[in-house]
Amino acid sequence: MTEPARRVDIVFAPGVVAHRGTAEELVGRALDARGLTGELTFAADTAGLERAVRSAARRGEFVVVPGAGASFTAPAGGAIRVDFGECEADRSAGARVHIRGRGLDGLRYAVDSWYHHRFHPGRIVRYGDHPDQRVELRIPDGDGPFPVVVLIHGGFWRPRWESDLMDALAVGLTARGYVTWNVEYRRGGEKRWAAMASDVADAAQAVATVPSADPERLVILGHSAGAQLALRAAADAAAEEAAVRPALAVSLAGVLNLRFAGERHLGEGAVADAVGSDWAGDRATYERSSPIARLPLGIPQLVVCAVDDEPDMLEMSREYHEAVAATPDDVVRIEGPGNHFTVVDPESEIWRRTAEAIDARIRPRTTQTPPPAARPGRGADPRTSRPSS
Numbered sequence: 001m002t003e004p005a006r007r008v009d010i011v012f013a014p015g016v017v018a019h020r021g022t023a024e025e026l027v028g029r030a031l032d033a034r035g036l037t038g039e040l041t042f043a044a045d046t047a048g049l050e051r052a053v054r055s056a057a058r059r060g061e062f063v064v065v066p067g068a069g070a071s072f073t074a075p076a077g078g079a080i081r082v083d084f085g086e087c088e089a090d091r092s093a094g095a096r097v098h099i100r101g102r103g104l105d106g107l108r109y110a111v112d113s114w115y116h117h118r119f120h121p122g123r124i125v126r127y128g129d130h131p132d133q134r135v136e137l138r139i140p141d142g143d144g145p146f147p148v149v150v151l152i153h154g155g156f157w158r159p160r161w162e163s164d165l166m167d168a169l170a171v172g173l174t175a176r177g178y179v180t181w182n183v184e185y186r187r188g189g190e191k192r193w194a195a196m197a198s199d200v201a202d203a204a205q206a207v208a209t210v211p212s213a214d215p216e217r218l219v220i221l222g223h224s225a226g227a228q229l230a231l232r233a234a235a236d237a238a239a240e241e242a243a244v245r246p247a248l249a250v251s252l253a254g255v256l257n258l259r260f261a262g263e264r265h266l267g268e269g270a271v272a273d274a275v276g277s278d279w280a281g282d283r284a285t286y287e288r289s290s291p292i293a294r295l296p297l298g299i300p301q302l303v304v305c306a307v308d309d310e311p312d313m314l315e316m317s318r319e320y321h322e323a324v325a326a327t328p329d330d331v332v333r334i335e336g337p338g339n340h341f342t343v344v345d346p347e348s349e350i351w352r353r354t355a356e357a358i359d360a361r362i363r364p365r366t367t368q369t370p371p372p373a374a375r376p377g378r379g380a381d382p383r384t385s386r387p388s389s
Contacts, residue, residue: 008038008114009056010063010107013049013070016084017042017104026104030111038111061096061117063110068100080113082106086160091131101160109164116167120174122182127206128199135203136163136182137210138174144212147219147362148179150204150246152233154224154255156270157196159187165344166223172346176355177363179213185229193275197289200229201236205244217362220246223344224313225270227254231291231301238298248361250302250354251291252343253313256320258290264312292320296327300361303331304354306338313340332357 010027017023020042031038041056043049049066056062057075066072068083074094081090086101097113099106122136140146151170155161163184170180185199186192208215222230227250234249236242255261255271259279262271272278279286287293301324305317317333324331334357336342336350343350 005118006036007059008036008063008111009059010038010040010065010110011049011052011056012040012042012065013067014043014045016065016067023104023107027107027111030108034111034115036111036115061114063107063114065107080110082110089131089159097162097164099162099164112167113164116164116171120171122170122180125206125209127203130186132184132186133199133202134184135206136167136170136180136184138170138180138182139210139212140174140177140179142177144179145214146177146179146212147217148181148207148210148213148215149173149219149221149358150181150183150207150230152183152185152200152220152222152226152230154222154226156225156255156267157187157192157274158270161187166226168346169221169344169351172351173355176359178219179207179210181207181210181213193285193289196229196274197232197236200233201242204233204237204246205242208244215244216247218244218246219248219250219358219362221250221252221358222254223252224340225255225267225274227251227256228258228289228291230254231256231297232289232294234299235291235294235297246299248300248302248358249297250304250358251317251320252304252354253306253309253340254291254303254317254320255313256290256303257292257316258286260292260316260319261312262286266310266312292323295323296329297324298329300330301332302334302354302357302361304334304343304350306340306342306350307335308338308342309340 041052043052057077061078063080065082068085068087078096081095081098083100084103090098099109122138125135125137127133151166153163153165163182166182170182174180183203186195207213220230220234231249234246237245258271262279303317303321305314321333334353338350342348
């Protein structure tokens, strides 16, 4: 891999950064973590921004910070747009990803996204007409059909958090021999709670359209709020005898008891905000949506949480595990060192144990699981990565 192939161009519009040195430090750490180099251009005026964009575009995909709400047309080669504040999503053709509302740390997410797309690209598959009804598909080398993992990202059901949060796990699982189906879903609008549930269900069923995927060996895996969506989808698929039903449901630091999470005001009231009501005001929706209220799910489950996660999250996972254990459902609990995001870090000890538990359930005993590839480093062609957040 030549040095230019590992170079990230990052272009800033005038005035978008309050302190240049802080941005440079943050980007430098993100580049070092991926074994990349980069060139940062801070445009002095509009003409300088246009020149910098044209120059960066000649080298392929780049990162641009045009300013929240600013008009920007990405060139044909593609761009990762970053806006530090909240704004409407840019779904124009040239913007492969729009990272918004994550503050200056959005630059770190952008570097991660550039890295994954450059070295381990996936293919976008649409399962609906809305721009957010899409998945990123990655297929292992070799002859299929392969077991498949459906990944559901978290972010307390808020629009600024997208499927890039699960890129690192998707890359690592694909290297391990799984088709990965990294799901995006609608998170805006007045009826977003129902839309999220139906989107995740539709996306899981759409796995059947992938010739190299074996839908009978399907894992549905969610992180944080994504675990609520994943396990609710698993429960619905089993209850409705859907064509595609998970063989295993995995919760990574999941929001598994909506009433509990709402009453504890987790995520600054994220549950009531997403559902549109508190538990007392819409008990039926909470009970239909909350994994703990749907037990038994009728499928095996894996419940994972790091011991240094927020105490409420750890308590919720333990409560859920005990509740599952009292039903006919098969359940395994994994705990280990780390925080809320360690469980989605392919380099972590707790993820290694999680991946081995998935293998034990899903992969045939006669098939040797490919070993995880080496940790990324400068000049390497890495297969695993650090967490997205």
